Amino acid sequence: MSQFSSAFTAASSVSLPPPSFYVSVSKRSFIYCCSSPQSTTTVVNGKFDGKIVERDEIRFGLPSKGRMAGDTLDLLKDCQLSVKQVNPRQYVAQIPQLSNVEVWFQRPRDIVRKLLSGDLDLGIVGLDTVSEYGRGDEDLIIVHDALKYGDCRLSLAIPKYGIFENINSLKELAQMPRWTIDRPLRVATGFTYLGPKFMQENGLKHVIFSTADGALEAAPAMGIADAILDLVSSGTTLRENILKEIEGGVVLESQAVLVASRKALIQRKGALDTTHEILERFEAHLRAADQFMITANMSGSSAEEVAERVLSQPSLSGLQGPTVSPVLCKRDGKVAADYYAIVICVPKKALYKSVQQLRAIGGSGVLISPLTYIFDEETPRWRELLSKLGL
Numbered sequence: 001m002s003q004f005s006s007a008f009t010a011a012s013s014v015s016l017p018p019p020s021f022y023v024s025v026s027k028r029s030f031i032y033c034c035s036s037p038q039s040t041t042t043v044v045n046g047k048f049d050g051k052i053v054e055r056d057e058i059r060f061g062l063p064s065k066g067r068m069a070g071d072t073l074d075l076l077k078d079c080q081l082s083v084k085q086v087n088p089r090q091y092v093a094q095i096p097q098l099s100n101v102e103v104w105f106q107r108p109r110d111i112v113r114k115l116l117s118g119d120l121d122l123g124i125v126g127l128d129t130v131s132e133y134g135r136g137d138e139d140l141i142i143v144h145d146a147l148k149y150g151d152c153r154l155s156l157a158i159p160k161y162g163i164f165e166n167i168n169s170l171k172e173l174a175q176m177p178r179w180t181i182d183r184p185l186r187v188a189t190g191f192t193y194l195g196p197k198f199m200q201e202n203g204l205k206h207v208i209f210s211t212a213d214g215a216l217e218a219a220p221a222m223g224i225a226d227a228i229l230d231l232v233s234s235g236t237t238l239r240e241n242i243l244k245e246i247e248g249g250v251v252l253e254s255q256a257v258l259v260a261s262r263k264a265l266i267q268r269k270g271a272l273d274t275t276h277e278i279l280e281r282f283e284a285h286l287r288a289a290d291q292f293m294i295t296a297n298m299s300g301s302s303a304e305e306v307a308e309r310v311l312s313q314p315s316l317s318g319l320q321g322p323t324v325s326p327v328l329c330k331r332d333g334k335v336a337a338d339y340y341a342i343v344i345c346v347p348k349k350a351l352y353k354s355v356q357q358l359r360a361i362g363g364s365g366v367l368i369s370p371l372t373y374i375f376d377e378e379t380p381r382w383r384e385l386l387s388k389l390g391l
């Protein structure tokens with residue numbers, strides 16, 4: 001028989017207030033029923049009978065503090081969407097470039113909760129937070145799944161010493177005969193939804209969870225837990241507390257994501273257009289951030305011949321092949337092209353290899369410039385979003 005702790009399982013009911021106003025609490029939602037003799041209106045998670053509450057502005061939730069806050073503001077700034085916040089304790093702000101958007105600074109978990117309750121329309125948080133507090137709710141849609149910061153993983157870790165010295169995988173951990181109904185594996189975690197789900201999916205039967213708000217890595221040494229399930233980035237905190245990750249123990253790889261309420265995108269006027277603009281700006285900036293633009297001169301008999309030489313090199317094919325333009329000069333009274341200028345984009349990490357390949361085919365005067373944006377044709381993520389929305 002499986003045994004999972006009920007220590008943090010949400011209460012399934014609370015005592016009822018006077019008969020005309022009932023409140024019940026389920027795992028995810030608050031349901032208010034206000035009845036009068038004439039009518040009964042149901043508000044589920046701030047939405048009236050599944051319809052969103054009318055308002056003019058699009059509400060965008062951003063992390064108010066913690067490690068995601070600064071990087072989120074930097075990303076928006078890099079996309080020319082600077083947030084104007086008069087002072088850091090003011091929780092509402094504007095993005096002058098998006099006149100219909102109101103920014104609300106919230107704790108990451110509250111951003112997810114408020115997307116579900118209909119009080120926010122869009123948000124930026126870590127995928128771990130969406131998964132933990134969103135609990136697979138279909139109203140949450142990931143619009144951009146890789147904003148390239150806040151990288152971490154949710155991972156199970158055990159002590160390097162004692163009974164775990166020779167345990168290096170989830171399978172080996174599960175097969176330890178000592179875990180029983182009476183003495184289950186004790187896991188400390190802040191991820192009280194994803195933790196039990198992961199253990200259940202991986203067939204770990206005798207597990208009990210406890211929770212704390214931080215510094216979970218101390219729990220095994222304090223004798224409170226056998227293992228922890230927490231976010232890992234550099235691995236320093238685990239190392240300093242003599243803990244190790246195990247094979248098969250990663251629950252989730254996470255980074256910052258742009259997330260939206262499906263109902264808001266479909267029902268709220270302007271929400272989809274605004275999301276499209278934000279998505280396009282993010283995509284254009286993030287694509288450009290990985291690339292350099294290279295211009296170089298090449299001698300050659302024609303643009304086609306120069307292009308052929310460039311395309312023979314694996315790192316030089318550019319976004320859609322090279323742009324080749326003649327460098328015109330006057331020779332014996334006639335205008336002629338002995339040289340061609342080529343323009344290509346290359347991934348930053350392939351820069352030096354690309355310069356070497358350019359030189360090998362006769363390139364000279366190589367100039368490297370950073371790129372700010374690459375606006376391509378319609379982005380795959382936009383098409384994906386429309387298809388998720390059934391549009």
Ligand SMILES: Nc1ncnc2c1ncn2[C@@H]1O[C@H](COP(=O)(O)OP(=O)(O)OP(=O)(O)O)[C@@H](O)[C@H]1O
Nearest residue numbers: 066067068108126127128129150151152231233254
């Ligand atoms: N060590 C880390 N390295 C990189 N990103 C991380 C790390 N820890 C957390 N994150 C990411 O940053 C998000 C916010 O983490 P942060 O610790 O700032 O806030 P929190 O855990 O929600 O709040 P608090 O720690 O105050 O309870 C996490 O949800 C995760 O996506």
Ligand SMILES: O=P(O)(O)OC[C@H]1O[C@H](OP(=O)(O)OP(=O)(O)O)[C@H](O)[C@@H]1O
Nearest residue numbers: 214215230231232233234235236237238
């Ligand atoms: O692998 P590392 O780079 O060492 O990072 C991992 C640590 O970062 C987070 O804690 P945070 O700094 O948010 O402190 P908290 O425990 O107070 O939330 C996380 O909960 C880990 O403890």
Ligand SMILES: [Mg+2]
Nearest residue numbers: 066067213214
């Ligand atoms: Mg933290």
